[in-house]
Amino acid sequence: MSEPLLQVNAVTKTFGGLHAVFQVSFQMNSGEIIGLIGPNGAGKTTLFNVISGFYAPNKGQIHFKGQDISGKPPYKLAVLGIGRTFQVVKPFAGLTVLENVIIASFAKHPKRRQAEQHAWKILETTGLADRANAQASSLTLAGRKRLEVSKALALEPTLLLLDEVVAGLNPTEADRTIELILSLRNMGITILIVEHIMRVIMNISDRVVVLNFGQKIAEGIPRDVAMDSGVIQAYLGEAPL
Amino acid sequence: MELLPQAMIDGFLIGGIYITIAIGFSLAYGVMHIIDFAVGEWIMLGAFLGYYLNLWTALDPFFLLPAIFLVFALIGYLVQPLVYRVISGKKGNPVLMGLVFTFGLALMFRGLALTSFGFYSHSIPSTISQNSYFLNMSGVFITIPYVRLAGLLYALAITLVLHFVLKKTNFGRAVRALAQHREASGLMGINAKRISSYVYGIYVGLSAMTGVIIGCIFTINAQMGGDYTVLAFFIVVLAGMGYLAGVPWAAFLLGLVQSFFLIYLNPSYTLMAVFVILFTILLISPKGLFGRGV
Amino acid sequence: MSRKYLLLILAFGILLAVPSVIQDTFFLRIITEAILWIGLAISWDVLAGYTGYLNFGHGAFFGVGAYTTALLMNLCGCPFFVALPVAGVVAGIVALIAGIPTLRLKGAYFAIATWALARAVQQVALVMDITGGPDGMRLPTYLHPGFFYYLMLGVVAGIFALYWFLLEKAPFGLKVKAIREDDQSAMSLGLNPTKIKLQAFILSAIPAGILGAIYAYWITYIDPASVLGDLVTDQAVVMAVFGGLGTLIGPAIGAIIIFSFKTYFWAYLSNYQVLYLIILGGVIAAGVVFLPNGIWGTISGYLQTRRTLKQEPVVQEKTDKGAHHV
Numbered sequence: 001m002s003e004p005l006l007q008v009n010a011v012t013k014t015f016g017g018l019h020a021v022f023q024v025s026f027q028m029n030s031g032e033i034i035g036l037i038g039p040n041g042a043g044k045t046t047l048f049n050v051i052s053g054f055y056a057p058n059k060g061q062i063h064f065k066g067q068d069i070s071g072k073p074p075y076k077l078a079v080l081g082i083g084r085t086f087q088v089v090k091p092f093a094g095l096t097v098l099e100n101v102i103i104a105s106f107a108k109h110p111k112r113r114q115a116e117q118h119a120w121k122i123l124e125t126t127g128l129a130d131r132a133n134a135q136a137s138s139l140t141l142a143g144r145k146r147l148e149v150s151k152a153l154a155l156e157p158t159l160l161l162l163d164e165v166v167a168g169l170n171p172t173e174a175d176r177t178i179e180l181i182l183s184l185r186n187m188g189i190t191i192l193i194v195e196h197i198m199r200v201i202m203n204i205s206d207r208v209v210v211l212n213f214g215q216k217i218a219e220g221i222p223r224d225v226a227m228d229s230g231v232i233q234a235y236l237g238e239a240p241l
Numbered sequence: 242m243e244l245l246p247q248a249m250i251d252g253f254l255i256g257g258i259y260i261t262i263a264i265g266f267s268l269a270y271g272v273m274h275i276i277d278f279a280v281g282e283w284i285m286l287g288a289f290l291g292y293y294l295n296l297w298t299a300l301d302p303f304f305l306l307p308a309i310f311l312v313f314a315l316i317g318y319l320v321q322p323l324v325y326r327v328i329s330g331k332k333g334n335p336v337l338m339g340l341v342f343t344f345g346l347a348l349m350f351r352g353l354a355l356t357s358f359g360f361y362s363h364s365i366p367s368t369i370s371q372n373s374y375f376l377n378m379s380g381v382f383i384t385i386p387y388v389r390l391a392g393l394l395y396a397l398a399i400t401l402v403l404h405f406v407l408k409k410t411n412f413g414r415a416v417r418a419l420a421q422h423r424e425a426s427g428l429m430g431i432n433a434k435r436i437s438s439y440v441y442g443i444y445v446g447l448s449a450m451t452g453v454i455i456g457c458i459f460t461i462n463a464q465m466g467g468d469y470t471v472l473a474f475f476i477v478v479l480a481g482m483g484y485l486a487g488v489p490w491a492a493f494l495l496g497l498v499q500s501f502f503l504i505y506l507n508p509s510y511t512l513m514a515v516f517v518i519l520f521t522i523l524l525i526s527p528k529g530l531f532g533r534g535v
Numbered sequence: 536m537s538r539k540y541l542l543l544i545l546a547f548g549i550l551l552a553v554p555s556v557i558q559d560t561f562f563l564r565i566i567t568e569a570i571l572w573i574g575l576a577i578s579w580d581v582l583a584g585y586t587g588y589l590n591f592g593h594g595a596f597f598g599v600g601a602y603t604t605a606l607l608m609n610l611c612g613c614p615f616f617v618a619l620p621v622a623g624v625v626a627g628i629v630a631l632i633a634g635i636p637t638l639r640l641k642g643a644y645f646a647i648a649t650w651a652l653a654r655a656v657q658q659v660a661l662v663m664d665i666t667g668g669p670d671g672m673r674l675p676t677y678l679h680p681g682f683f684y685y686l687m688l689g690v691v692a693g694i695f696a697l698y699w700f701l702l703e704k705a706p707f708g709l710k711v712k713a714i715r716e717d718d719q720s721a722m723s724l725g726l727n728p729t730k731i732k733l734q735a736f737i738l739s740a741i742p743a744g745i746l747g748a749i750y751a752y753w754i755t756y757i758d759p760a761s762v763l764g765d766l767v768t769d770q771a772v773v774m775a776v777f778g779g780l781g782t783l784i785g786p787a788i789g790a791i792i793i794f795s796f797k798t799y800f801w802a803y804l805s806n807y808q809v810l811y812l813i814i815l816g817g818v819i820a821a822g823v824v825f826l827p828n829g830i831w832g833t834i835s836g837y838l839q840t841r842r843t844l845k846q847e848p849v850v851q852e853k854t855d856k857g858a859h860h861v
Contacts, residue, residue, distance in 0.1 A: 052723060078725035086723070092716035095709070103713045107725035112706050151724060276643040278591075278650075327823055337589055338823050340646050341776055344591065345820030348769060352812025467765070471654060474647040482644075509662040516655035519648065523636040527644075 005030045005190050011060035013050050020046040022214040033191045035205030043214040044194045048161050052084040053077040079107050083157030085148040087164045091136035098132040104154035126150040142173040162193040166200050247383050248504045256496025257393035261451045263476035263488045265444035271420035271483045272440045275328055275339040280473045281466030282350035287449025288461040292365050302365045302453050310446040317445025321438040354463035365456035392454045475519050481529025550688055560680045567684045569794045574691040574746050576774035576786035581739040584781035586732050587715040589646045592653030594767030596626040596740040600747025601762040605672040619748045626744025627737045634736040639729050657763040671758025683753045694742045711735055773819045779829025788831050
């Protein structure tokens with residue numbers, strides 16, 4: 001095995017004295033899908049924001065493709081190959097679906113024409129091609145989540161961070177999105193996914209990292225983690241696994 | 242060197258006035274999240290009302306303050322729903338539309354004032370205008386005009402009252418809740434619309450009263466608004482946007498800068514100096530001197 | 536789409552022919568100034584409408600351009616066509632310096648900081664000896680109304696074409712709009728918001744500087760009150776907001792309407808010039824409340840809704856068609 005794609009090394013992020021993320025370490029190998037789970041407020045989104053460059057870690061380092069990326073701004077990481085979605089979707093509401101994806105395509109295709117061709121390809125992959133010329137604000141929630149993935153995908157990322165892209169969808173839509181995620185893995189994209197719906201995480205993840213109160217309390221293959229007493233305790237009172 | 246204590250005292254006295262300008266401005270920003278471009282125009286209009294009331298009634302301007310506060314608080318209370326309508330609109334970028342709206346108000350007020358009051362400068366005479374307190378500190382003479390001292394006392398009184406209202410009353414708690422968590426406070430049963438109207442009324446009333454004090458100390462004219470808007474903004478940025486506790490320090494600092502330029506350098510450069518300081522602060526610490534702004 | 540640009544080309548053609556038809560220098564002068572205002576209004580809108588940052592000190596760039604030209608021509612005897620580009624560059628540099636600390640922050644900081652900038656620049660011109668203080672400066676006279684008409688028309692048409700290409704055709708336009716819509720999402724997609732906003736700011740300042748240069752040489756006399764006064768910014772803002780932000784045609788329409796009104800007003804009611812301020816303020820305040828998308832935004836929104844209704848008579852999209860114009 002060569003060196004890991006992403007290495008998170010004792011990362012701590014505090015807000016006004018509160019540890020949102022405390023000394024979390026884990027690593028991701030190329031082609032893996034890792035599920036990041038934990039109760040509400042466990043620090044999952046904060047960790048996402050640290051990895052994608054929206055927050056600089058107070059302590060610890062993050063290495064991506066062997067390069068120290070801690071504290072680099074998001075727009076540099078995007079070009080380096082880290083794509084992300086937002087839990088609260090952020091479409092460019094006043095623009096069309098196609099324009100949304102073209103903007104993301106500029107990272108690898110600076111020319112307008114190439115970017116547009118690339119955007120069409122992405123929309124076909126994600127199944128939004130028939131809505132390409134609609135205003136982004138006219139999409140349904142499922143459509144917006146799909147657009148969110150399309151934009152991140154248009155960066156041609158090596159690492160994709162997905163923040164609750166399934167939650168809130170009806171079962172049919174959810175299944176389509178899960179299919180999409182698995183097909184992305186087949187394209188060679190490494191995926192870190194936060195999701196509340198355990199069925200999803202347990203089915204598609206190769207490994208699972210569990211956070212509670214900002215600390216990593218377990219890591220392993222889904223079956224083992226589900227049996228872990230600490231994890232069960234953390235989830236007591238929440239939905240059973 | 243013998244001018245130094247005088248410069249510092251002057252700066253301190255002027256700074257007091259600026260507190261009242263900036264505190265209302267900051268309060269309105271905290272609750273409504275808009276910058277009111279018309280702040281200087283409220284000051285100017287208040288000053289002119291004070292000037293004419295003094296002319297007609299011959300009452301000392303300091304006694305007119307409560308009446309001016311009431312008149313302008315009412316005006317602010319009535320104008321606020323319009324502002325609220327603009328900033329809570331669904332279309333486009335409401336915050337920026339709010340800025341454009343108050344910018345339009347400022348233009349209108351300035352035009353109105355120029356039409357009705359002309360271009361001339363006036364001052365508002367108070368019975369204490371002519372007298373000063375002389376201090377002899379081992380050979381160093383310091384002059385403290387009574388009006389300026391009264392202005393500082395006025396500013397301190399306003400600050401204390403506002404502090405008490407914000408910390409101790411239900412209304413104050415609601416205002417602070419609104420400033421911190423807009424959505425959550427709505428859920429807790431705080432009527433954002435009504436509170437905003439009160440706050441805007443208070444802010445407009447305070448600005449107008451301060452205009453009268455400025456008229457007693459300096460001069461007033463229909464075009465004075467712009468300068469005070471810049472000064473109000475300067476203090477609020479220096480203090481950190483929405484961080485009320487920083488306002489007095491920033492105000493005193495501005496007062497000092499101004500009095501030093503007045504005494505040691507050319508007063509024409511004051512605005513430039515203010516501007517350079519402003520940009521330096523924004524460059525080094527965008528959240529104000531104390532890093533506590535939003 | 537193409538019909539709209541055909542109309543623009545037609546308008547340009549008519550404007551080209553104006554001096555040969557209208558011999559009256561007074562009217563030529565008025566049309567020249569109207570074209571100047573179109574240029575100022577659209578250059579203001581490049582930042583305001585496309586990035587959502589309101590520049591309340593646009594007049595400073597105009598004034599800086601005018602003073603740069605006056606200084607170069609008077610002190611070094613530079614020919615006008617050397618001073619013209621330098622005026623643009625100097626305005627761009629001022630924008631760069633002012634933009635770096637303020638464009639990282641929320642729009643409200645930027646709005647008042649630019650306003651303070653304009654006052655500070657005016658103050659500089661008032662106290663310096665080299666600029667003549669409050670007395671202003673005189674430029675070499677070149678009385679040739681036709682020359683200025685064509686120069687103004689050519690420059691503003693060039694500015695319009697450049698903006699149209701950059702904002703509606705080139706990748707830059709989409710990037711700028713992305714930042715206006717959601718800067719966090721834009722950042723996660725590889726766009727550096729501060730850099731792009733700074734580019735837009737400079738792109739908006741340079742033409743203002745160039746227009747200031749032409750104005751100075753044309754009018755031959757400038758002082759802090761005229762080229763650095765609030766009125767330059769005030770008018771550009773009202774024109775663009777009233778016409779419709781976020782488009783190039785909207786501010787041009789706004790400029791024509793407001794300028795015609797002003798000319799009429801000042802010609803027939805010259806004793807009440809300050810009333811003009813009240814009307815200007817009233818127009819913009821009322822416009823924000825009742826026509827938040829401006830004239831052009833409202834018209835094109837209405838046309839678009841009708842077109843959609845014709846295509847799909849039953850299903851009407853719930854989206855707000857006008858939203859992206861603001």
